[in-house]
Amino acid sequence: MNKVFSRPKSLVDIPFTYCPGCHHGIIHRLIAEVLDEFNIREDTIGIAPVGCSVFAYLFFDCDMICAAHGRAPATATGIKRAKPDNIVFSYQGDGDLASIGTAEIIHAANRGEKITVIFVNNAIYGMTGGQMAPTTLEGQITQTSPYGRDSKTMGMPIRMCELLSTLNTPSYISRVALTKPSYIIKAKKAIKKAFQFQIDGKGFSLVEVLSTCPTNWGLSPQEANEWLDKNMIPYYPLGEFKNSEEVS
Amino acid sequence: MKDDIVIYTGSFGSGKTELAINQSIKAIKKKEKVVIVDLDIVNPYFRSREMREKLKELGIKVVAPPGKFAMADIPLISPEIKGTIQDSDRLLLLDVGGDDVGAKSLASFYTVLKDTGYQMNLVINPYRPFTKNSAEILTMLREIEISSRLKINGLISNPNLGSQTDLELITRGHKIVKDVSKQINLPVKYLAIEQTIYEKIDKHQFEEPIFVLQRYMKLPWDEKNK
Amino acid sequence: MAKVVIDREKCKGCELCTLVCPQNILVMSKSFNKKSYHPVEQINPEKCTGCAFCAMTCPDVAIEVYK
């Protein structure tokens, strides 16, 4: 018998710090698999954000740096410009990328920085205990939208892929989910493509991963998956928003 | 070519403002109406507007953003400028900001200036970065012409190293300017030499007229005249 | 002939793998692991096809698959 599925080598063999059912672990694994498959682990520098995945630096078996909240794209820029031969990826949550770091992500994308961004959107602030995120859905109850997100005063959830796709320079932008194996297979392909774009020196790539936060959503992991399918996917459609290799 | 509109362009710190101020003070002795237009939208300090009060005493008008806006770093083009250009019977000195970036402020007056005619000087100090040799000077000249939409028709040689200027240095720098002059067939209108140095040197060796320059834009430790 | 190997200690008992198993042969154990979770375990191992859906879905990378 052959091993057909095992822990990727680019993932350090320690338990994750995430809550049961949280999708961060799946995303970590997918990234690590891609690093393994491209054999780029030793040349990769990763950037951990502030948020639940602040400890991501412990999990990837490559050089890592922790960025200030929202500034990962700027830090990634500084690294990539100094080390153009290394592969640089940032791992960012929705507060990090779509709120405090909006300027940094838009401008890194617009400059066409040759980096890969993995954007984890779970529609809530996990680390600080479940406050409203820029991607929190309309009507969704959080600590800071206790009566539900009211679009009249809190705005509508930001669709980052769509927003970034209006820029000319990014090479690859895609949104994926992880609630079923078929989605996970697609997510892996998207992440792989995003890194491929960087390896080929083609420019900025970003994959938004819709994910769950069972703890702060107050749902079981199964219910959380169902909630994501029912509520998030209709508002955040899956698919490729930008692929500079395909002629539109 | 009209000689009562004189424009000073050149790289940052080439000496445009000092030259314009010096020329205005020299001219007011012979002419009734002398106006300096401070078109410097790129420099925050050391602009001719800082001399406004002193020049006013001498009867020279400085056109620059009024009052408190004078100390701002916004590209304020005074509404008086266009009228002053079209006005006649006055000597008009246009002190422009440095490099092609500063010269851009001239472009909006192109339609007026092309009708009135003008003298446009490129002030050159070959001891400044980016105008160290003829290749660099020519690049600067071209860039200024493109961004100002105007033609440079004369060079002013202003070779100096501030307080450390001496004859040898002037001679060496001036030669660079003369080489450029020959290369593109533009006259060197004059060689500017700071007064304290001028007094000490033998000036008969220069073919071009010498303009003796006084330093008006002083630093605080030079006890600036307010 | 296929086989899954579950790392009982890594499992956080989220149950996501049990939902994706086409053969319905993953169930939660009655016993606890050291972290006090009920880890997942396999019943009727002969039914396993080695599709690896469970491993793919596991957020804690606690499952290995052999085929």
Added chain:
Amino acid sequence: MAEKVLMKGNEAIGEAAIHAGCRYYFGYPITPQSELTAYMAKRLLKIEGAAFIQAESEIAAINMVYGTAATGGRVMTSSSSPGISLKQEGISYIACAELPCLVVNMQRGGPGLGSIQPAQQDYFQATKGGGHGDYHLIVLAPSSVQELVDLTIKAFDLADKYRNPAMVLGDGLLGQMMEPVEFREKKNADLPSKEDWALGSCKGREPRKVVPFNLDPYELEKLVAKIGKKFEKMQDEVEYELINMDNPDIIIVAYGTVARVARTTIQKAKQEGINIGLIRPITLYPFPYKIINQYADKVKHILVSEMSLGQMLEDVKLAVEGKTKVSFYGRTGGVVISPTEILQEVKKILK
């Protein structure tokens, strides 16, 4: 000897940085230091492998610096007062991660948007940390364009030596004025290698982690204490200039532009038979407490003069330990002090 060039202070810093091997600049324009950003663009965009980015904000710029610093690249940013405030979080991260970089602050009048005229109001911010947490910057205060060159080069070396961010603290006047400068042959300072900590490819070694935090307070305490030890060691780097210190009637303590003004005051005072000494701190952190303390025994009065309401004044008072009288003369908001004003103040004191 190298050729002399007539340079604006801001340009001189840029050329000095390139001379020192800096190949990465990230900044955002702000008066009165924008010429430095423009100069770096002009130069670095033509150097193979170098990087210049006009960042989307000062915040982004300092975080780009953080990234490059982590790879061991010689990197800098520059700004003026309000922009430096925006960089503070990033500077604190860099200090915590023990990475070297240069931050240039060409100060302008504050607080708030303030004015664009030269000031010395960021002394506290520069020397006492500036951002959050327990740290200091190495702070060098030039008072001529040549010194902008020399201290920029030195700041890079000190940053590397201590793996700590360094700051050149100038002001708008120093940035805008022109003086002849030369770029002397670079002596290769004996600096520690970056090979054992810089991020890059981890082939043949353990992966490295740059982590500017530790959630375990006892562990963080250890880290901060280790950084603190560096600040003790830095005290060896104290640098100052003594002028006319032969039995003066009064000593002025001033840095940067005001020290330059005070030199003229000294000349003027001599004509009137008044003997003024000047202690000019060149390093503001570490501060030359010792030398000021020594002279405090010998003189009846010390006058601190700054373009602020009195910030370095507090360090001078700490240095003097009450041994002699300390007075203050300052102008603020971007007003530059004149030699005559200081002389008048001296006369008032000596009366």
